[in-house]
Amino acid sequence: MNHAPHWTADPIDLLRVDDGFRLADVAPDSTPGFEGGKSAGAQALAAGVARLEELQEQLFACSRLGDERRILLVLQAMDTAGKGGIVKHVMGSVDPQGVQLASFKKPTAEELAHDFLWRIRKEAPEAGMIGVFDRSHYEDVLIARVRGLASPEEIERRYGAINDFERELTEGATTVIKVMLHISPDEQRERLRERLDRPDKHWKFNPGDIDERLLWGDYQQAYQLAFDQTATGDAPWFVIPANRKWYARLAVQHLLTDALERMELEWPKADYDVAEQQARLAAS
Amino acid sequence: MNHAPHWTADPIDLLRVDDGFRLADVAPDSTPGFEGGKSAGAQALAAGVARLEELQEQLFACSRLGDERRILLVLQAMDTAGKGGIVKHVMGSVDPQGVQLASFKKPTAEELAHDFLWRIRKEAPEAGMIGVFDRSHYEDVLIARVRGLASPEEIERRYGAINDFERELTEGATTVIKVMLHISPDEQRERLRERLDRPDKHWKFNPGDIDERLLWGDYQQAYQLAFDQTATGDAPWFVIPANRKWYARLAVQHLLTDALERMELEWPKADYDVAEQQARLAAS
Secondary structure, eight states, X not given: OOOOTTOSSOHHHHHBOOTTOOGGGSOTTOOTTOOSOHHHHHHHHHHHHHHHHHHXXXXXXXXXXXXXXXXXXXXXXSTTSSHHHHHHHTGGGSOGGGEEEEEOOSOOHHHHTSOTTHHHHTTOOOTTOEEEEESOGXXXXXXXXXXXXXXXXXXXXXXXHHHHHHHHHHHTTEEEEEEEEEOOXXXXXXXXXXXXXXXXGGGGOOHHHHHHHTTHHHHHHHHHHHHHHHOOSSSOEEEEEOSSHHHXXXXXXXXXXXXXXXXTOOOOOOSSOHHHHHHHHHXX | OOOOTTOSSOHHHHHBOOTTOOGGGOOTTOOTTOOSOHHHHHHHHHHHHHHHHHHHHHHHHHHHTTOOOXXXXXXXXXXXXXXXXXXXXXXXXXXXXXXXXXXXXXXXXXXXXXXXXXXXXXXXXXXXXXXXXXXXXXXXXXXXXXXTOSOHXXXXXXXXXXXXXXXXXXXXXXXXXXXXXXXXHHHHHHHHHHHHHOGGGGGGOOHHXXXXXXXXXXXXXXXXXXXXXXXXXXXXXEEEEOSSHHHHHHHHHHHHHHHHHHTTOOOOOOSSOHHHHHHHHHTO
């Protein structure tokens, strides 16, 4: 697909998890396909806003006339990797009426009483929408594995259930884009440190963040297993180096824009007689 | 309350529906409290974004530590008056994670099988959120009255039910702000004409929009009755002249900022020992 001229190569190809992918080989401070620095990155992000906005509006418009297509962007990452920043700075640039955001926290008692996909299915995006999952059903094979919250057999079952669920989505006109924002442990320490150093950031910190941090290697392994089991042609994973926040935002903007471009959207044709309505209006 | 220096008087006082309010006396092309034109208005809106963003983040932050407060902004208007523009340009400037948007369309069969407030209650904002209703329970005393979708006795009952419901909300830590965007019939004709003239806007037009337009006077009367019955001290109505889109956006931004300022929000104090966590982090 076409990519904007600020890319030296299509990030889709550079970031997609293909056969033989190894998470350990991805450098969290790299910027695949982009040679500029922070300010060039911010400029490129700003330059892409108008196109993404237009495409999102077309997707929404088409749904009003019966088009079933929609997008689901899944965001996964270690704490502080920048999921919130993606939501604020990439999704925040399009019309809120076209974005369906769902944040998945620790499951409630009611949620735990159901299959792990129960709460997820309820938040699947409607036609015409860009759905964003801030954490997702992948927590059920990530923290669940690392913390032993489910048996090994149940975790194995879940990979298959996830693939079935995502196949349902893609067969039902949902474009599924799965993103892992990849930071280094040192970068995370810096970001947590800032939260502890600034009183206006204290609310963002939780002592449990350090508990999870101490299991870094286990989480990386759980991510690798999840990629091995669930990176499919129709519901691909993208691992985005995220030590540089601006790069991660630019890359996600590109993934969305690319997905929308591939839909070859057009403004829907009126399902009424335009001239007749113009005459009615003039007389009113 | 304080108001930004670009206001010549506090729009809260100028726009609020008080005793003796008459909708017919409000000029849709006026800009109460603001003497500049479109470009000054756009500048003022941009200047207010950072403060609104900060306040919204504080509201959200406080909720993470148990504060129950939240805001509900109700938007009502004739077609094309600019509800969507408020959502896009005012709400779109704050973090999407702090905004809970609900659009109420024509009720479904399931919704009609319940009391009119059933679907509304489900969308009431959570603690820390700014909820926005694009249309609302007021449709059940507006179109329902104009179109005779409910008996006169049922409509009368609904005013009381609305007041009870909104009292519940305000007693439950919700700040309720109700806005009617007020345009003139001529301005609406222009805006509908644009939708018919531009193929990329055809999807926004519905022949039913003209049917409703032909009942303009009935709708104005239904609004007046709704104001008479439901403008309360705790859940006030504001009628915002909206022929000039920029003015309506600036006014809504001010209403939200003012409501948040009145909460006297502060960054929440850490509920953990900061020094202890800093030491743990450094060792990790």
